[in-house]
Amino acid sequence: MRAAVQSAFGKYTAIGKVTIKNQVAYIMDFLMRTSFLVIIIYVFMQLWGATYSGEGRTIAGYTFTQMIWYLIISESITLATPSLSGRIEEEVKSGDVGYRLIRPVHYIGYHYSAYLGEVYFRLGVNLLVGFVLGLVVLGFPSFGMGWLGLLAVSLGSFTVNFLLNLMIALCAFWIEETRGLEFVYRKLLFTIGGMMMPLDIFPPLLRRVSEWLPFQTVLYYPAKMAVALDASELPRMLATQLGWILLLGALALLLYGKGVKKLHVNGG
């Protein structure tokens, strides 16, 4: 048993490691994308600046500085997540998914390790760029333990995002194009996932709806934890993430099982 766990650990960390190395090879391309962060933050600073000058010092409990840091974090996470569905759709279409199956690695486990390796590496770079940017325009942030809060919910956030993405991607077994679904999903993250603004600003009804959906756990949770840490909320957030991970994980496995069966029977 212990040996099996050790072997699995070795396999999947090796996959994560090689993905990170691969990311380093793409670093220039990636830094270009990160520079996009600077533009977005500039635009939002203007927007929120105008809003705050009309509304007063805080909006829904966030100061201007907190709001912009919130955006830096939520944008850094968004820009760190790769288009998993594009990648898996490509594998399903080209039949590469079959060739992955002949390795002694679980297909989802493979992609999950690769995804985590990639996403944490990119997040690190994004946060570094974002931090420097924030430092220049806003001054040193007063997150305190917020960094730890961010780290604590980040795994759950990425895992939920992975599972949602995976489910969209697995639809490629049945439909030709998953790009449309992915587009809708990304827009949902932008809005009720809390990328553009914290959920606290939403009108009560919309807020209640958003709280019953998984999207908030992906961006709102980590960004909120970083800029306005409330340690008492942490257990609830982690529990909510875990709940979604279990539910979505079960659904994704079910979908995967059906997809693989279709592959086995009809070659994809």
Add this chain to the structure above:
Amino acid sequence: MAVIQVEGLTKTFRVKDKEPGLSGSVRSLFHPRFQEKQAVHSIGFEVNRGETLAFLGPNGAGKSTTIKMLSGILHPSAGTADVLGFCPWKDRKQLAYKIGCVFGQKSQLWYHLPPEDTFELMGRIYDLPRADFLARRQLLVDRFELGPYLKTPVRKLSLGERMRCEIASSLLHRPEVLFLDEPTIGLDVVVKQRIRELIRELNREEGTTVFLTSHDPGDVEQLCKRVIVINHGTVILDDSVGNMKRDFLGKKTLHLKLREEAPDLQLPGVEVVKRKGTGIRLSVDTTLISMDELLGRMVQDWRIVDITIEDPAMEEIITFIYSRDSQNDELKERCRREGELA
């Protein structure tokens, strides 16, 4: 001892039938009609440990489908298969540790990273103990002469260098059966030769069973001892490469150079393919005339300067087998149609 046993293996795909045009597309959306397409039709064969087998057939003959069933990716519609004591589609994961696959048209190396990173990953994925992995890697690096490329990103390697890395990376876990799907596709003659040598060595020294598909007659001739030809999903030939070459056509090509122009030989089974001055090319059917008889007559009638006797080119044999099979098919098809009419 058989490492692969296949019996009555059949695979039928359901293919969506779509009528042309927009209205056809819409109709197939609501009332999809399916057509049964038989990719592999009840094939059976055995492969023994240490054999080098060429698995041939024209495009669409069912080769890939068979390999996919033997490696566990596809479930068959009927029939059984046993690879190294496992049922591929039921014990895919256990089997994965014991087989290796190289697909000439798909890369398993990480494109932006040097090959050693992929090797490292493979070592982990196949649970190789560290010391064992290092020794094995060293052996393969030496044998495949990969030292100079080990630290170069794969995207900067030439196709030949890359292919050597591909094969080496699929050998790290010492597979007992190696499936090679067109390993020499797109390579130049020298590299092809080298790859064949390497596979031959591997087979000889480690007893690895080699299951190879290829469209290159040279692969078959120089690498394999046995050949299975399938077409339209059925096995149409299963024999040793030597037998196939000797018996199948029974034809030899003779190139002659004579001292002076002379009349043709009028013999059964001998055909003049080309004649230009004192040079003659003959095609001889050895089932109709024996070699000593022919040579006797030639020495008697002609004054020979030079003579070369050639076996039929593998390419010709394969072309012949394929075409013979499709002729048979046409015949069968006609019989069937006539039977239906009657």
